[in-house]
Amino acid sequence: xxxxxxxxxxxxxxxxxxxxxxxxxxxxxxxxxxxxxxxxxxxxxxxxxxxxxxxxxxxxxxxxxxxxxxxxxxxxxxxxxxxxxxxxxxxxxxxxxxxxxxxxxxxxxxxxxxx
Amino acid sequence: xxxxxxxxxxxxxxxxxxxxxxxxxxxxxxxxxxxxxxxxxxxxxxxxxxxxxxxxxxxxxxxxxxxxxxxxxxxxxxxxxxxxxxxxxxxxxxxxxxxxxxxxxxxxxxxxxxxxxxxxxxxxxxxxxxxxxxxxxxxxxxxxxxxxxxxx
Numbered sequence: 657x658x659x660x661x662x663x664x665x666x667x668x669x670x671x672x673x674x675x676x677x678x679x680x681x682x683x684x685x686x687x688x689x690x691x692x693x694x695x696x697x698x699x700x701x702x703x704x705x706x707x708x709x710x711x712x713x714x715x716x717x718x719x720x721x722x723x724x725x726x727x728x729x730x731x732x733x734x735x736x737x738x739x740x741x742x743x744x745x746x747x748x749x750x751x752x753x754x755x756x757x758x759x760x761x762x763x764x765x766x767x768x769x770x771x
Numbered sequence: 772x773x774x775x776x777x778x779x780x781x782x783x784x785x786x787x788x789x790x791x792x793x794x795x796x797x798x799x800x801x802x803x804x805x806x807x808x809x810x811x812x813x814x815x816x817x818x819x820x821x822x823x824x825x826x827x828x829x830x831x832x833x834x835x836x837x838x839x840x841x842x843x844x845x846x847x848x849x850x851x852x853x854x855x856x857x858x859x860x861x862x863x864x865x866x867x868x869x870x871x872x873x874x875x876x877x878x879x880x881x882x883x884x885x886x887x888x889x890x891x892x893x894x895x896x897x898x899x900x901x902x903x904x905x906x907x908x909x910x911x912x913x914x915x916x917x918x919x920x921x922x923x
Binding site: 676678679680709711712713715716717719720722723726727738739742743746747748749751752 | 791792794795812813816819820823824827830831875876878879882883885886887888889890891893894897898
């Protein structure tokens with residue numbers, strides 16, 4: 657699963673390059689994120705700006721990623737498109753994940769919390 | 772249950788052989804055929820989610836064992852109360868030949884206890900109406916309605 661990884665100090669920003677996190681790529685997504693988590697040390701910002709569809713398998717893979725990071729590290733989601741937001745709202749996962757509209761806001765919030 | 776009048780949308784028929792990527796192919800073909808209905812983003816998403824979860828269930832459960840693949844036939848027919856979708860496969864039957872209730876998985880839990888699955892039937896039941904399943908001969912037949920493009 658293609659992702660682009662950028663770092664800002666300890667923080668890792670991961671952008672999903674594809675437009676779908678569905679059953680076809682959920683396992684690959686989980687494995688990719690496992691690798692990113694092993695190669696980094698701080699919070700992870702996941703940029704979903706290009707993702708226009710997520711299904712229950714994709715949602716499960718996001719939850720699994722969150723579990724891998726906690727309790728020491730955080731996961732923040734940014735760039736939620738309407739279809740992705742809809743799935744989070746219906747499953748009430750919007751109450752579980754920290755979300756910001758943009759990566760700048762997410763990075764500012766993470767830095768502010770660390771101070 | 773089916774309203775008598777149909778809109779101008781031709782009957783949609785999509786046939787694929789079960790596989791994980793076949794779900795993407797089927798969704799793409801089915802949703803492209805819905806273009807004449809001019810669905811807004813919310814309606815489009817509703818149809819895509821319901822269809823994706825129903826097809827994933829077939830690939831992951833109905834065809835998970837024995838031959839590992841088989842046909843999935845999807846038809847879509849637009850009426851004034853929405854889009855009627857009929858999905859038929861030849862995989863194994865649902866447990867007890869019944870639909871799951873599809874309760875929302877609890878999420879007010881500690882992070883390690885959060886569910887990583889079990890959202891599929893909840894999403895289908897939450898978004899779609901008149902969800903009916905029947906085992907007929909060697910076929911699973913799932914019928915449902917997504918209330919989109921009403922009065923179109």
